[in-house]
Amino acid sequence: MTTRASAPSPVATPIEEACYWLARSRDAGRGAGLAGEEVAVLEGEHDADLAIVGGGFTGLWTALFAKSLEPSLRVVLLEREELAYGASGRNAGILSDTIDHSHALAIEHFGRQEATRLVALGRENLAEMLAFIEAHAVDCALEQTGVLTAAIAEHHLPALAAAVDCARSLGATDYQLLDEGAMRSEIHSELYRGAMWNPAGGVLDPVKLAQGLAREARRAGVAVFERSGVTSLEADGPLARVTTAKGTVRARRVVLGMSAYTHELVRRAAWRFLPLYDYVVASRPLTPEEAALIGWKNRQGVNDARSFFNYYRLTEDNRVVFGTSEAAYYAPNRVAPELDHSPRHYAELLASFRALFPALAELEFPYRWGGAICASTRFTPFFGRALGDRVVYGLGFTGHGLGTTHLAGKILAHLALERGSPLTELELVRSLPLPYPPEPLRGWAVRRVTSALRHVDAGGKPSLLLRCLDALGIGLSS
Numbered sequence: 001m002t003t004r005a006s007a008p009s010p011v012a013t014p015i016e017e018a019c020y021w022l023a024r025s026r027d028a029g030r031g032a033g034l035a036g037e038e039v040a041v042l043e044g045e046h047d048a049d050l051a052i053v054g055g056g057f058t059g060l061w062t063a064l065f066a067k068s069l070e071p072s073l074r075v076v077l078l079e080r081e082e083l084a085y086g087a088s089g090r091n092a093g094i095l096s097d098t099i100d101h102s103h104a105l106a107i108e109h110f111g112r113q114e115a116t117r118l119v120a121l122g123r124e125n126l127a128e129m130l131a132f133i134e135a136h137a138v139d140c141a142l143e144q145t146g147v148l149t150a151a152i153a154e155h156h157l158p159a160l161a162a163a164v165d166c167a168r169s170l171g172a173t174d175y176q177l178l179d180e181g182a183m184r185s186e187i188h189s190e191l192y193r194g195a196m197w198n199p200a201g202g203v204l205d206p207v208k209l210a211q212g213l214a215r216e217a218r219r220a221g222v223a224v225f226e227r228s229g230v231t232s233l234e235a236d237g238p239l240a241r242v243t244t245a246k247g248t249v250r251a252r253r254v255v256l257g258m259s260a261y262t263h264e265l266v267r268r269a270a271w272r273f274l275p276l277y278d279y280v281v282a283s284r285p286l287t288p289e290e291a292a293l294i295g296w297k298n299r300q301g302v303n304d305a306r307s308f309f310n311y312y313r314l315t316e317d318n319r320v321v322f323g324t325s326e327a328a329y330y331a332p333n334r335v336a337p338e339l340d341h342s343p344r345h346y347a348e349l350l351a352s353f354r355a356l357f358p359a360l361a362e363l364e365f366p367y368r369w370g371g372a373i374c375a376s377t378r379f380t381p382f383f384g385r386a387l388g389d390r391v392v393y394g395l396g397f398t399g400h401g402l403g404t405t406h407l408a409g410k411i412l413a414h415l416a417l418e419r420g421s422p423l424t425e426l427e428l429v430r431s432l433p434l435p436y437p438p439e440p441l442r443g444w445a446v447r448r449v450t451s452a453l454r455h456v457d458a459g460g461k462p463s464l465l466l467r468c469l470d471a472l473g474i475g476l477s478s
């Protein structure tokens with residue numbers, strides 16, 4: 001993670017053209033919204049039972065779960081830009097079953113019993129999500145390839161062996177270790193020393209998934225409004241009044257699925273999360289000859305075992321999407337279009353790619369983009385309330401939101417409709433993560449931890465600062 005007090009110089013390409021998934025969808029939709037439908041803007045006064053703010057995965061899943069709990073519920077969803085404009089349309093599309101980011105961290109934060117529950121819940125959550133995709137014929141280029149975590153330094157091997165033991169001890173008995181030969185025969189790179197293999201999960205096209213969810217939400221009767229940014233939330237008697245530039249919604253309950261933007265409406269939420277920018281590049285399609293040079297026949301999602309790791313996958317048409325978890329923090333808690341590009345991150349991404357696959361050193365990467373994720377000190381989602389319980393929110397999905405937003409949508413629907421569920425009894429729902437320090441300490445702390453983690457990634461020993469954070473179970477990465 002890096003921190004900057006000011007923005008990098010803006011690069012002109014707007015996100016709709018810079019991000020491969022969004023650009024492709026826009027071309028296919030020929031002028032319709034990102035979800036392939038005409039954009040409806042909220043105008044005038046509306047009443048609803050539930051208003052949802054944010055048209056990413058969290059908002060869309062919450063809408064779907066709320067309608068499945070109570071089909072007659074009047075649900076309005078409001079998105080400031082167009083559906084999937086945020087991280088949901090910009091991610092790498094690597095789907096995993098982990099709710100806790102790292103099973104060892106879950107034990108530290110919640111104890112072994114709850115960590116075991118989270119592992120089982122992660123698998124259940126993934127299975128339910130895949131069943132939904134199948135039942136509703138959501139064409140999102142899903143490939144159930146599993147996910148590899150690659151060792152690219154000797155000291156990663158004992159760490160991965162410990163992670164496999166930990167996963168197995170919590171019930172994920174199908175995790176495996178691959179030795180150097182086995183990993184290199186999967187994907188041909190001299191950098192690999194071995195890998196951890198989690199057969200759950202895979203890769204998909206996130207914008208196509210969002211389009212499918214939006215289609216099903218509309219079918220279920222959810223009123224979806226885009227270009228309808230919420231400017232204020234106020235109490236209106238026992239209800240909440242949600243105001244946009246051209247309209248209002250009076251609702252019994254409001255759910256915020258705003259992720260890294262949540263503090264724009266609920267300022268105090270910023271105590272508990274960092275908005276961080278992840279950056280990604282996507283290549284042109286590989287030729288069959290280029291693909292043969294690197295193998296990767298089983299097309300797994302991959303990340304490496306560093307603190308600041310690269311993550312990568314192949315698209316349906318054999319492009320390489322290659323990202324970095326060395327996310328940037330822009331003080332104070334900034335999330336804005338001019339942060340969507342970072343030439344420094346792009347240069348580092350290309351250098352990492354070329355070091356991993358020197359045979360593809362000439363491969364062009366025409367798409368380059370970034371997006372804001374949101375991290376909590378305990379690396380798990382968390383939930384909060386505002387406006388005298390009229391507003392419920394859920395965030396903190398880090399770089400695992402593809403799967404965890406499905407679970408969060410279910411939790412948020414239950415919380416908003418006041419329906420009892422074992423899910424709302426989870427420790428990660430009932431308790432809050434430790435806060436981050438306020439500015440200017442926040443930016444300073446991020447800078448210190450970033451350089452300490454870089455030192456470890458370069459083979460150095462963890463500093464006292466990192467050992468203290470480790471003892472508290474506080475991590476920093478995406």
Ligand SMILES: Cc1cc2nc3c(=O)[nH]c(=O)nc-3n(C[C@H](O)[C@H](O)[C@H](O)COP(=O)(O)OP(=O)(O)OC[C@H]3O[C@@H](n4cnc5c(N)ncnc54)[C@H](O)[C@@H]3O)c2cc1C
Pocket residue numbers: 053054055056057058059078079080081082083084085086087088089090091092093094095096228229230231257258259260261264265278279280311323369370371372373374397398399400401402403405
């Ligand atoms: C570059 C990148 C790579 C990633 N890779 C992966 C990956 O491979 N696998 C994985 O699992 N996760 C990945 N993630 C994380 C994942 O994308 C997120 O965790 C997830 O999409 C969060 O979804 P969300 O709906 O909560 O938030 P978002 O998708 O960010 O949605 C929030 C929405 O709220 C809207 N909004 C904001 N303010 C307002 C307002 N005032 N009124 C109305 N609407 C508003 C925004 O426009 C936005 O559309 C990645 C993220 C990034 C950025």
